Amino acid sequence: MSDVLRVHGGRPLHGRIKVRGAKNFVPKAMVAALLGNGPSVLRNVPLIRDVDVVSNLLRLHGVKVDFDHEAGTLTMDPTNVESGQVSEIDALAGSSRIPILLCGPLLHRLGEAFIPDLGGCNIGGRPIDFHLNSLRAFGATIEKLSSGIRITAPNGLVGTQIELPYPSVGATEQTLLAAVNARGLTELRGAAVEPEIMDLVSVLQKMGAIISVDTDRTIRIEGVDELYGYRHTALSDRIEAASWASAALATKGDIFVAGAHQPDMTTFLNVYRKIGGAFDVFDDGIRFWHPGGDLKAIMMETNVHPGLMTDWQQPLVVALTQAHGLSIVHETVYENRFGFTEALRKMGTNIQLYRECLGSLQCRFAQKNYEHSAVIFGPTPLHGADIVIPDLRGGFSHLIAALAAEGTSTVSGVDTISRGYEHFKQKLRQLHADFEEID
Ligand code: EPZ
Numbered sequence: 521m522s523d524v525l526r527v528h529g530g531r532p533l534h535g536r537i538k539v540r541g542a543k544n545f546v547p548k549a550m551v552a553a554l555l556g557n558g559p560s561v562l563r564n565v566p567l568i569r570d571v572d573v574v575s576n577l578l579r580l581h582g583v584k585v586d587f588d589h590e591a592g593t594l595t596m597d598p599t600n601v602e603s604g605q606v607s608e609i610d611a612l613a614g615s616s617r618i619p620i621l622l623c624g625p626l627l628h629r630l631g632e633a634f635i636p637d638l639g640g641c642n643i644g645g646r647p648i649d650f651h652l653n654s655l656r657a658f659g660a661t662i663e664k665l666s667s668g669i670r671i672t673a674p675n676g677l678v679g680t681q682i683e684l685p686y687p688s689v690g691a692t693e694q695t696l697l698a699a700v701n702a703r704g705l706t707e708l709r710g711a712a713v714e715p716e717i718m719d720l721v722s723v724l725q726k727m728g729a730i731i732s733v734d735t736d737r738t739i740r741i742e743g744v745d746e747l748y749g750y751r752h753t754a755l756s757d758r759i760e761a762a763s764w765a766s767a768a769l770a771t772k773g774d775i776f777v778a779g780a781h782q783p784d785m786t787t788f789l790n791v792y793r794k795i796g797g798a799f800d801v802f803d804d805g806i807r808f809w810h811p812g813g814d815l816k817a818i819m820m821e822t823n824v825h826p827g828l829m830t831d832w833q834q835p836l837v838v839a840l841t842q843a844h845g846l847s848i849v850h851e852t853v854y855e856n857r858f859g860f861t862e863a864l865r866k867m868g869t870n871i872q873l874y875r876e877c878l879g880s881l882q883c884r885f886a887q888k889n890y891e892h893s894a895v896i897f898g899p900t901p902l903h904g905a906d907i908v909i910p911d912l913r914g915g916f917s918h919l920i921a922a923l924a925a926e927g928t929s930t931v932s933g934v935d936t937i938s939r940g941y942e943h944f945k946q947k948l949r950q951l952h953a954d955f956e957e958i959d
Pocket residue numbers: 543544545617641644645646647648649650651652686687688689690691712759830831853854855912913940
C-alpha cells in the first residue's frame with residue numbers, strides 16, 4: 521500500500537460514502553469484552569488500524585478474536601485470559617493509546633497489568649496522570665519500569681471517590697472499566713460525557729454493570745461480582761462524518777454520508793450552518809453540500825461534549841480558509857493542535873497563531889506558552905504543494921486542502937490516515953477525487 525498520494529485538486533467531491541462505528545468507541549468496547557465471563561459480539565466495526573492493534577493486544581492476553589471485515593462483526597472470547605509477554609506488548613507500543621485502558625480489566629482478571637510507553641497522535645503532551653491517580657484510588661500499586669509501567673492489585677480493586685481535574689475522555693473510561701467490578705460504590709465527579717462514553721456505559725450495562733449518570737458530570741457505579749458477554753452495535757463515527765462534511769464544503773462539493781447521526785453532531789451542524797454549509801438529514805445519513813455563494817467567517821471554540829469537538833476543528837479550519845473575513849478558532853482541549861496549519865500556509869492560506877485565549881473562555885492554556893488560538897484571513901486560493909502528514913486529523917485535513925487546491929499536491933505519510941478512516945482511498949474514488957498512489 522502506497523504511503524504517498526499525488527492529488528490533482530480543484531474538483532468538487534460528490535457522491536455517497538458510508539461511515540461505520542466510531543474509532544473512539546470501538547477499541548474501548550473491545551477492552552470491555554475482557555471483563556465478560558463469555559464471548560461478546562460487536563457490530564458495525566470499521567476496518568481501521570486501531571481495531572487491528574487492539575485485536576492483537578487482546579490476542580496477546582489470551583482472548584480469541586474473530587473479525588468478519590465485510591460484515592463488520594467482531595467476536596471476542598475472553599474465557600482464557602492470561603498475562604501477555606512484556607516484550608510483545610511493548611512491540612505494539614507507539615501505535616496506540618488504548619493499552620492504558622486495559623489496566624482495570626486486567627487487574628480484575630489477573631491482579632496485574634503492564635502498560636508500555638504510549639503512542640497516539642502528537643498533538644500535545646498527552647499525560648496519563650489522571651489515569652494513574654484513578655487506579656491508585658481503587659487501591660492499585662504503580663511501579664515505573666524503563667519499558668513502561670507495571671500495575672498490581674493482588675487484593676482486588678475497591679470502589680472509591682474520584683474527582684477529575686478536567687473531563688478527560690480516557691480517564692473517565694479508565695474509571696468506568698475499573699469500577700464495574702470493584703468492591704462497593706464508586707463516585708466519579710467531573711466526568712466526560714461524550715456520546716462514545718455513553719455508548720460504553722450501554723455496553724457495560726448490557727454486561728450486567730450498574731451505572732447512573734447525573735446531569736452534573738457525576739457518574740456512580742455499583743460494583744458487581746460478575747459481568748457477562750454483550751451484543752452491541754457501535755455508534756457511528758461522528759468525527760469521520762464531520763471530516764467528509766468539511767471536505768464537501770472546502771471543495772464546493774456535495775457528499776451524502778450514510779451512517780451520519782444527527783443527535784451526536786448537533787454542535788457541528790450548527791457551526792456548519794453558520795459558516796454557510798447546507799445539510800439535509802435523512803433516516804440513513806446526512807447530505808452535506810456547498811450551496812454556492814460566499815462562506816462566512818466565524819468564531820469557534822473547541823470544548824468537551826456537548827461543546828464543539830476538538831477533532832472537528834482541523835477539517836473545519838480548512839473550510840474556514842475559504843470563508844470571507846476573519847475567523848477565530850480557540851482550541852481549549854489540546855495545547856498543541858495547530859501544527860497542521862504550517863502545511864496549509866505552504867498552500868497559500870493566511871493563518872496566524874496566538875498564545876492568548878482568543879475566545880470567550882479563559883482556558884487551561886491561558887498565560888502559558890502554547891499557540892492554541894488561530895486567526896484565519898479568508899478567502900485565500902489554495903495551490904498544490906508537497907506536504908507531509910503530521911497526525912490523524914491534521915492529516916485528513918491536509919488531504920482535504922490538497923483536494924480543494926488548484927494544481928497538484930504530493931501528500932506523504934497517508935498511512936497514518938488508515939488509523940481512523942476506513943477505506944479512505946476507496947471512498948475518495950467513490951467521490952470522484954482525482955489522485956494516484958505513488959511509490
Ligand atoms: C480521546 O483522547 C480521543 N482518543 C481523542 O481523539 C480526542 O481528541 C479526545 O478524547 C478528546 O475528545 C481516543 O478516544 C482514542 P482526553 P484521550 O483524556 O482520551 C488532558 C483522534 O484524533 N489529560 O479527553 O486521550 C490531555 O492532555 C483522537 O481521534 C491530562 O492532562 O483525551 C488533554 O489536554 C486524538 N491527563 C485533555 O486532558 C490525563 O491523564 C483531554 O484528553 C489525561 C488527559
